[in-house]
Amino acid sequence: MQNIKLMAMIVLLGNINVFAQSKTVMINSEILGEERQVLVGLPDSYNYDADTFKYPLLLLTDGEWHFDMVLRATKLLYQNGFPKIIVAAIVNTNRGRDLTPTNTEEIHESGGALKFHRFISEELLKNLEENYRISNHRTLMGHSLGGLFAAYSLTQDINVFDAIIAVTPTIRWDDFEILQDFTPDFTDKLIQSNKTFFMGIGDEVGPERDGVLRLKELFETAHVSRFTYKEYPDESHVTVPWKAYFDGIKTVFNPFLLPEEYNKEDFSKTMAYYQNVGSSFDYDQRVPQRILFNRGYGALESDIITEAKEIFEYYKHAYPNVPIPYTVLGDINFDLKQYKISKENYDMAHQLYPSDYLKERIKTLEEILN
Numbered sequence: 001m002q003n004i005k006l007m008a009m010i011v012l013l014g015n016i017n018v019f020a021q022s023k024t025v026m027i028n029s030e031i032l033g034e035e036r037q038v039l040v041g042l043p044d045s046y047n048y049d050a051d052t053f054k055y056p057l058l059l060l061t062d063g064e065w066h067f068d069m070v071l072r073a074t075k076l077l078y079q080n081g082f083p084k085i086i087v088a089a090i091v092n093t094n095r096g097r098d099l100t101p102t103n104t105e106e107i108h109e110s111g112g113a114l115k116f117h118r119f120i121s122e123e124l125l126k127n128l129e130e131n132y133r134i135s136n137h138r139t140l141m142g143h144s145l146g147g148l149f150a151a152y153s154l155t156q157d158i159n160v161f162d163a164i165i166a167v168t169p170t171i172r173w174d175d176f177e178i179l180q181d182f183t184p185d186f187t188d189k190l191i192q193s194n195k196t197f198f199m200g201i202g203d204e205v206g207p208e209r210d211g212v213l214r215l216k217e218l219f220e221t222a223h224v225s226r227f228t229y230k231e232y233p234d235e236s237h238v239t240v241p242w243k244a245y246f247d248g249i250k251t252v253f254n255p256f257l258l259p260e261e262y263n264k265e266d267f268s269k270t271m272a273y274y275q276n277v278g279s280s281f282d283y284d285q286r287v288p289q290r291i292l293f294n295r296g297y298g299a300l301e302s303d304i305i306t307e308a309k310e311i312f313e314y315y316k317h318a319y320p321n322v323p324i325p326y327t328v329l330g331d332i333n334f335d336l337k338q339y340k341i342s343k344e345n346y347d348m349a350h351q352l353y354p355s356d357y358l359k360e361r362i363k364t365l366e367e368i369l370n
Contacts, residue, residue, distance in 0.1 A: 021046060022071070027127055030100075031119045037091040038124065039063050042072040042083035042133065054135035055086045056281055057128065057251065059161075061099060063089025063145035066241060070141070073246050080277070081290060082253045085281055086134055086246030090124070099145035101152045101173045117153045121160045135282035139163040139252050141198075144242045145170050147199075148178065154197075155181035156337050158189055163196035163249035167241050168204055171211030180213060187222035196226045196249045204234040213354045228279070255280065258291060267295070267311055293324065300328070308332060316345075323353035330361065 021042040028035050043055060058074065060066055067089035074085040096107035103111030128134055128329025140151035140161045154164050155178070171178060189248070190197070197219065201212045219227040228251050232240050255277045262270050270287055278285030292315040299308035308331055315325035326349035333342035343365040350358040 025127070025131070027124060029119050031115055031121055031123060034093060034123050036093065036119070037063075038128075039087075039089040039091065041067065041074075041087040041089075042132070043078070043086070044075075045084065045111030045230050046133075049084075051133075053284065054282060056134045056137040056139070056253070056283060057086045057134045057137050058085055058141060059124075060089045060141040061149060062095070063091040066141075066143065066245065069242060070245055070249075072130040073249060075248075076257075077102055077249060077253070079128075080254050081258075081288060083281065084127075086132060086248075088128055091159070093348060095145065096317070099142070099149040102177055104174050106173075109204070113149055113152050114156065117150065121157060122154070124238075125160075128368045131244070136163050137281045137283065139249075141165040141167075141245060141248065143167040143245075144237065145173075145360075148173055148293070152178055152181070153179045154190075154195070155186060158186075158195070161195070163295070165198045165245065165252065167200045167244040167248070168202055168208065168237055169212060169215070170208065171198065171210075171215050172207035176211055176214065179211075179218065182215065182218045184222070187218065187224060191222065191224055194226060196228075196252050197224065198230075198244075198248040200240060200247065201234060202229045202232045202237055204237060208237075230266060236250075253281075256288075263295060265318060266308060267314070270295075270313070287314070287318060289315070289322065289324075291317075296325075296328065300332075305336075307331065317361075321352060323349040327350070327358065330358075332359070334365070341363055343369065 014264070021044065023040045023042070024120065025038045027038060033086040045238055058070060060070055067087065070089070071087045074082075074087060078084055084334060094112070095110060097109040097112040097324055098116040099113060100107060100110040101113040136160050140150045140163075142148070142155055142165070144167075147166035150164050150166045151169055151171070151216060154161065199212065199216065201209065204212065216229050230244065230247055232243050258270065258273060262273060274287045275285045277283075292311055295316065296308055296311040299311060309329070312325040312328045312332070316329065317324070319325070330342045330346035330349060333339070333345065343362060346358050346362050346365065350362060
């Protein structure tokens with residue numbers, strides 16, 4: 001059985017490439033009056049998943065700085081049970097213009113955030129939806145002025161994004177003007193909408209820190225339940241995105257991590273859990289393969305054969321092109337002397353992933369059945 005577990009892990013991990021597919025998209029924006037470059041990162045399995053398979057979207061500003069980092073983060077998190085994600089990153093042309101809500105003397109041409117928000121909501125998202133299989137769950141991420149813009153975008157249209165990740169947002173811009181938009185009525189809407197808002201900050205001091213803390217106080221006073229705040233005192237303004245973006249993504253997609261208590265409950269409750277999570281994120285509603293693998297083998301090692309069969313039968317039907325469940329069901333039914341059923345499963349596993357072990361098992365069963 002240990003040899004089969006090793007083969008199963010090779011199959012599982014063999015589908016994980018270090019590098020995702022990356023593309024560059026050029027969009028002629030009528031709203032901005034210019035062409036914009038957008039970097040798009042797709043999951044490795046994008047071309048192999050079913051045409052109906054859709055993925056949550058992470059959209060971030062300052063794409064030329066943070067795209068590779070965020071894309072690699074989603075790859076690592078997928079290996080740890082988080083969903084496959086499409087990452088799109090907007091490359092800057094005039095950062096100070098696009099990411100600031102009002103015009104001040106601090107940055108020439110500042111105050112173009114409304115147009116930039118319209119570009120995203122009316123042109124960019126439409127383009128991405130037409131060309132890629134994006135689900136209805138979207139997260140906007142931004143750092144510094146990008147974090148300011150992320151917060152601003154939420155106040156302009158609360159329905160465009162399901163989650164906001166703002167890292168050291170420049171809330172102090174124009175004498176903290178954006179805080180005027182976080183009225184009691186707006187925070188009530190935010191609570192009712194059930195949006196996730198993650199905010200992180202590094203070792204900032206002075207007005208930069210004051211602005212973040214003032215926004216934090218607004219959220220906490222309003223008891224916004226899905227607001228998360230985290231400080232990174234050992235990170236500077238430049239380095240904090242490496243940790244905060246990672247934590248922000250984990251916070252948004254935390255429901256994909258099965259609570260420990262479900263491992264002690266009937267397997268049907270795990271199935272229902274992922275049906276609910278998948279529905280909430282407009283994503284795959286199947287139990288992830290790693291959970292099936294670990295819980296199924298756990299049942300086998302505890303000699304709970306009925307549960308093991310249930311899990312691997314589900315596994316087989318949920319992931320029909322994966323050899324693991326067919327191999328295990330071949331073993332289980334072989335031990336139970338259900339030789340015909342055993343051979344059917346071995347045959348299918350061998351078609352999907354030929355091995356000497358399966359070849360020998362099939363030969364043995366042919367001799368028994370004949």
